[in-house]
Amino acid sequence: MKNIIFFFLLFSFFLQAKVIEVGINKPLKSIKKAIALAKVDDTILVYKGIYKEGNISINKKITFLGISYPTLDGQKKYEVLSIKADGVIVQGFKVINSGYGTLEDPCGIKVYNRKNVVIQNNILDNNFFGIYIQNGTNCIIKNNKIKASGKQEQLIGNGIHCWKSDSLQVTANTISGHRDGIYFEFVTNSVIWRNISTHNVRYGLHFMFSNDDAYISNVFKNNGAGVAVMFTRRVKMFNNYFEENWGDAAYGLFLKEISDSYIIGNKFSRNTSGIHMEGTSRILVEKNIFEANGWGMKIQASCMENIIKNNNFVGNTFDISTNGSLVLNTFDGNYWDKYEGYDLDKNGVGDVPFRPLSLFAVLTENNPSAMLLFRSFMITLLDKSEKILPSITPDNFIDKTPLMHSLSL
Amino acid sequence: MNRIIKIIFLDILKNKIVLAYTLILALLSWSSFGLEDNSAKGLLTILNVILFTVPLVSILFATIYLYNSSEFIELLLSQPVKRKKIWLSLFLGLSLSMVAAFFIGAGIPLLVNAPDSVGIMMVIVGCLISIIFVALAFLSSILTRDKAKGIGIAIMTWLYFALLFDGLVLFLLFQFSEYPIEKAMVAVTAFSPIDLARIQILLQLDVSAMMGYTGAIFKDFFGTAIGLMVSFMFLCLWAIIPFYISLKKFKNKDL
Numbered sequence: 001m002k003n004i005i006f007f008f009l010l011f012s013f014f015l016q017a018k019v020i021e022v023g024i025n026k027p028l029k030s031i032k033k034a035i036a037l038a039k040v041d042d043t044i045l046v047y048k049g050i051y052k053e054g055n056i057s058i059n060k061k062i063t064f065l066g067i068s069y070p071t072l073d074g075q076k077k078y079e080v081l082s083i084k085a086d087g088v089i090v091q092g093f094k095v096i097n098s099g100y101g102t103l104e105d106p107c108g109i110k111v112y113n114r115k116n117v118v119i120q121n122n123i124l125d126n127n128f129f130g131i132y133i134q135n136g137t138n139c140i141i142k143n144n145k146i147k148a149s150g151k152q153e154q155l156i157g158n159g160i161h162c163w164k165s166d167s168l169q170v171t172a173n174t175i176s177g178h179r180d181g182i183y184f185e186f187v188t189n190s191v192i193w194r195n196i197s198t199h200n201v202r203y204g205l206h207f208m209f210s211n212d213d214a215y216i217s218n219v220f221k222n223n224g225a226g227v228a229v230m231f232t233r234r235v236k237m238f239n240n241y242f243e244e245n246w247g248d249a250a251y252g253l254f255l256k257e258i259s260d261s262y263i264i265g266n267k268f269s270r271n272t273s274g275i276h277m278e279g280t281s282r283i284l285v286e287k288n289i290f291e292a293n294g295w296g297m298k299i300q301a302s303c304m305e306n307i308i309k310n311n312n313f314v315g316n317t318f319d320i321s322t323n324g325s326l327v328l329n330t331f332d333g334n335y336w337d338k339y340e341g342y343d344l345d346k347n348g349v350g351d352v353p354f355r356p357l358s359l360f361a362v363l364t365e366n367n368p369s370a371m372l373l374f375r376s377f378m379i380t381l382l383d384k385s386e387k388i389l390p391s392i393t394p395d396n397f398i399d400k401t402p403l404m405h406s407l408s409l
Numbered sequence: 410m411n412r413i414i415k416i417i418f419l420d421i422l423k424n425k426i427v428l429a430y431t432l433i434l435a436l437l438s439w440s441s442f443g444l445e446d447n448s449a450k451g452l453l454t455i456l457n458v459i460l461f462t463v464p465l466v467s468i469l470f471a472t473i474y475l476y477n478s479s480e481f482i483e484l485l486l487s488q489p490v491k492r493k494k495i496w497l498s499l500f501l502g503l504s505l506s507m508v509a510a511f512f513i514g515a516g517i518p519l520l521v522n523a524p525d526s527v528g529i530m531m532v533i534v535g536c537l538i539s540i541i542f543v544a545l546a547f548l549s550s551i552l553t554r555d556k557a558k559g560i561g562i563a564i565m566t567w568l569y570f571a572l573l574f575d576g577l578v579l580f581l582l583f584q585f586s587e588y589p590i591e592k593a594m595v596a597v598t599a600f601s602p603i604d605l606a607r608i609q610i611l612l613q614l615d616v617s618a619m620m621g622y623t624g625a626i627f628k629d630f631f632g633t634a635i636g637l638m639v640s641f642m643f644l645c646l647w648a649i650i651p652f653y654i655s656l657k658k659f660k661n662k663d664l
Contacts, residue, residue, distance in 0.1 A: 179593040246617065272618065280558070292617060293617050294618030294619070317615040317617060368588075369590060370582050372598065372604075372608070373575055373582075374611060375456060377457070377572060377575065378576050
């Protein structure tokens with residue numbers, strides 16, 4: 001026992017010896033000097049204050065801690081924090097005012113080709129790019145609050161930008177006001193978990209060429225164009241919220257050229273379009289809630305072998321819409337609040353099939369101004385007769401086992 | 410004038426048809442709201458009531474009532490009362506009873522079950538539609554002495570606004586789909602009070618779809634404060650103009 005205590009004391013003595021303090025009332029006032037003094041595995045403690053030191057570059061494996069959020073100010077000229085060593089931990093800073101540039105993408109915090117970097121509990125305010133992982137492996141971005149007030153797409157960068165990386169964990173960050181909240185390009189085997197991405201100029205989450213990733217339990221709300229997942233295979237999208245993405249070309253979730261993926265347990269509510277699918281194949285859309293959207297799902301004729309089953313479609317203006325007559329997808333066992341069939345054998349499954357595609361959805365797809373007549377008595381009559389004798393809508397666009405009651409999801 | 414309104418209002422109440430109308434509206438509204446736990450179905454039911462039943466009942470009842478009370482009107486005319494006053498009191502009495510019926514029957518369940526912008530908009534629009542179709546009834550009943558003809562005109566008017574007009578608009582939309590007709594279409598809606606009412610409700614009810622490309626044109630006009638004011642002004646004009654024409658005719662009519 002004595003030995004253990006002795007060892008522990010010794011250990012903490014060693015720890016203490018390696019702490020370098022920076023602060024207004026401390027002997028050391030410059031972060032740059034502290035980094036220059038530090039050796040591998042040292043800790044630099046930065047106390048509260050405003051530090052305007054231009055670009056701070058961390059080029060050895062240290063732990064970089066802020067006490068009660070010291071401010072690192074880039075004065076709109078510099079990249080604030082550059083990480084150029086493996087295993088660096090950055091925690092508890094307030095990083096503001098990075099420079100603006102179109103060639104170099106100056107960031108709040110940028111990681112250059114490194115492994116095992118941890119960036120957590122920071123506040124990033126008014127930066128061009130927030131956190132940028134360039135060719136990183138096994139990095140963790142956690143609990144950061146990233147904020148900007150971008151107005152135009154070209155004048156603002158992304159909140160969390162990850163490029164050509166592997167095994168990242170992006171967890172519990174709050175992002176708003178950037179171009180894309182979270183941007184993934186050529187990022188593999190990574191997870192995006194419990195982030196809140198709101199009010200971004202373009203997408204809440206933008207995903208390109210990023211195979212084998214998962215994003216789980218995130219909230220994407222009120223972004224310029226919702227969430228876009230493109231040219232990717234094997235993505236898992238579980239339990240996310242897609243809300244209030246409104247506008248001309250805004251989608252809760254926009255899928256383009258996606259295959260072998262899973263969309264399970266998400267909630268799409270009050271979007272112009274819940275999901276817009278283009279050229280997607282072999283996707284399983286299961287146990288999602290589509291609620292109060294303009295269009296629940298827009299499935300273009302270029303999609304094939306997708307399975308849409310056990311979802312709730314409630315209170316959407318149109319549940320489904322498409323742009324052609326080719327249907328290569330399966331609808332199975334969904335609940336549609338517009339279903340008017342009966343269930344004689346009381347097994348919970350409607351006895352007559354449901355056609356989720358309404359005549360008017362097809363009409364407006366061809367002639368958008370027809371929206372003017374929506375819900376008029378005339379249109380309701382036309383819709384009813386089309387449901388009984390489909391002539392304009394493809395007759396194999398059908399759910400043969402519609403549920404009588406909504407699933408409890 | 411107040412006394413004439415009171416007499417007419419009480420007479421309509423004694424008639425019991427308006428009471429039945431109120432009861433049916435109430436039954437329909439409460440049951441459709443009670444059917445499911447979300448209010449969407451109930452709102453849709455009431456929307457159809459506003460666009461379909463309310464105009465029909467208002468125009469038919471008011472027309473028939475006017476023809477049936479022609480003796481009463483003649484009696485009033487023998488008194489030292491201005492013609493304008495009589496006609497206006499008749500209009501106010503009838504409008505008041507139709508609005509009251511709508512408000513008690515459909516308005517209260519609306520405000521209880523959907524106390525948001527949709528519900529409030531529907532109540533306002535429903536009341537306005539009641540008044541507009543009472544005004545149209547006044548016009549159709551003054552046009553001819555023949556009761557059957559007058560009621561026929563009323564039914565035709567209703568058919569035109571409830572069904573034919575939309576059919577025409579649909580036809581125009583597809584005939585001219587190659588042209589940029591969106592703005593023209595917005596103007597065309599002003600020619601039908603039912604369409605004006607429907608679009609105002611639509612902007613509240615299907616707000617998500619209206620934010621999309623297809624709805625954006627309408628949202629840009631009707632969704633703004635000016636658009637809202639303009640469309641309400643048009644709705645009011647739809648009540649005022651038919652009544653004003655009927656009043657002119659009534660003043661000079663040889664009874």
